[in-house]
Amino acid sequence: MKHPLASPLASAFALTSILAAACGGAPAIPAAGPDRASGQSTLMGKTLAGQSCDAKNHDRPFILEWDATDAAQFETLTTADVVFVKYDGCKLQVIDTCKDDSVKGSLGAYKPVSWTSGSVEKVEIGSEVDLYAKLPLGAATLGGRVSAGEKFRMEYFVSGTRAATRPAVYKTEVAKLPGCRGATHFVYAYALGAFALGSTKNIKGEITGSVWGGEAGAARTQASAAEKKGGVLSSCRGDSAKEIETCKAPIRLTLRELEEGENPDAAAARAPETPAAANLAGKVDQRINLNEKAQEHYNAALQKLNAGDGRGCIAELDKSDVADPRPNMVSSGPASWGAGTRAQCLMLSGRCAAGKVLMRKMQEAHMSTGTGPEVIDMMVDSVVEQRCTGTDGTERDRYIFAMRRVQEGVTSKKPAAFCKTHTQTAMTLMSKVTKPDDRNAMVGGGAQSLREWAAACSLKAGDCPQAWAVFRDLSAKLVASKVITGSYDAKADFGRRFAACAAEAK
Known part of the structure; x- marks a missing residue:
């Protein structure tokens, strides 16, 4: 059976030679090909594998011409099997049918990503020699401009690498699978991260740091737009980059030829x-x-x-x-x-x-078909309430986390300082995040819930003055926002609800 991704991906991943100086004929800039149905470029199918047309000279190419769709399809292939390619002369083509669908990973799989702290690295392209030596796959789209004297700068950040579980794959193994016809190499490893590339003529001022990576010291009068991007370079920050989705794009491949003979194992x-x-x-x-x-x-x-x-x-x-x-x-x-x-x-x-x-991705992967995003959002919220201790979450995340902590103090005795800290956090964020129609009841009816929970938390902690103070302040907010209407006596209401602390309502 023909694999459902075979035609689109094989076509999308065809990296075809344009520099004819190495393959015969005169070099030329490729004419723009037809766009895909998605509206994305087909230039990925027309990039150069190396000036000499010898794959042995370029076994670790940067991937400059892949768009988001190409990268996503590549990553899909890597989830269960190693990826095979035909790498011959000036052409690199991913053979997405090269796998045994009945036995996943029979030809190898990929290990977990080895994350690194990383830093922003730079590549300067000032001549055709630089281009072919450092970024050969960029020759198709940049060759004409470089030969005309234009200079380019690429910055990249490697947040991690993912290597195959096997150091070698043998020709006799792939020969048994019809879908592997033509395969010459396999992707032994690939680097994850982000990159940005642009012409130096668009960079204003002296460059002493990163142009696109958000690094200090890039003195320039205006932001420079990168012409080619993979991931979001400015999101890559030290070892935290391993958890940032926008710094996990495949940016470079390490290729190995298929071995002669039979697998000794x-x-x-x-x-x-x-x-x-x-x-x-x-x-x-x-x-x-x-x-x-x-x-x-x-x-x-x-x-x-x-x-x-x-x-x-x-x-x-x-x-x-x-x-x-x-x-x-x-x-x-x-x-x-x-x-x-x-x-x-x-x-x-x-x-x-x-x-x-x-x-959220885990829930989407395991939920039954037809489960709406609202259900998944509620499930994620329930975990946020319990676990989001940091300050990098949204204001809404921090608010519902604080609200849940105050609620815990209603049934389980907590220190008075615990009640006060989380109550203050919730009160500070309340006006910024509360919405009557929010899916989470703590966000939809925040002030009323917090008034009850905060006073009860303080009472259980043995701090009646604090219980009355927070009840009084939140009651005033409810009156001001017209949630409470008509004649209202906060002292009397507090005394009825929290009799043990009624004497504090002065």
Whole structure:
């Protein structure tokens, strides 16, 4: 059966030579091809693999011409199998049908991403020699301009790399699969991050730092628009970049040729009891032990989550992912049930925004067809209420987290300072986030709920003066906003509701 993505992706990923000086004929800038049905460019199918048309010279190309659709399709292919390409002369074509759909990952898969702290790196293109040596895949669209004297600057940030589980793939393995016809290399690894490239003629002033990465010291009189982008370079910030979706775009590939001959492990599996066969059995035993080790780390992550140690939880999940790198098991993948645990740990460690993104994706991956986004939003809200301890979340996130803490103090005794701190946070944010029609009742009816909960929290903590003060102040807000109408006596109302503290209503 023809794979449903075969034609669109194979077409989209065809990187065709234009520089004819290496392949015969005169170099030329490509004519604009027809747009896709989506309205996106087809230039990705017309980029140069190298001035010499020798793939061996360029086995780690930057991907400059892929648009968001191309990148998304590539990442889809990497979820369960390694990606194969035909890399010959000036052409690079992804063979998206090269897989065994009956046995996912039979030719290898990709390990969890190895995240790095990273920094913004620069590439200066001042001549055709620079272009072909540093950015050969950009020759199709930039070659004519560079030959005319225009200079370019590229900045990139590598937030992490993802490598294959196998160091080599053998030709005899892929020869058995009709969909692999023509494959010459596989993507052994790829770098994630972001990049931006533009002409230096558009950069005003002296460049002493990053132009597009938001780095201090870029003295210029106006912002410079990048002509080519992958991800959002300004979102990449140290080791936190690993949780920022806009700094996780594939930007560079590492390619390896298919090996001659047969996979020695496959040959050993068919052999009688020999040292090679015993070695294979040892690998199987090691795999079982790794899975057990992964479970140990996952259990430790849950313990640290329940203890309130978000950073420790993430560290244990990282170890679990390394021990069992199957695509459907790694906690950073939305399809994994462990993704929900990682999302909560991110929130607990102060990275609420990143945790919400992962939690929503996990819910979308596991919810039944037809579940509306409102239901998913409510589920994410329920986790935010419990876990979003940091300040990087939205004002709404911080508000509902504070409201939930005050509510906890109604039924479980908390220190008076606890009640006061979270009440003040909620009161500060209330006017900015409350909406009568909000899906969350704490946001829709905030002032009334907070008045009751805050006073009850303080009463249970044994602080009657604080209980009356917050009840009085919030009652005044309700009267001013006309939620409470007519004649109203806050002192009498407080005394009826909180008799134990009635004497404080002075």
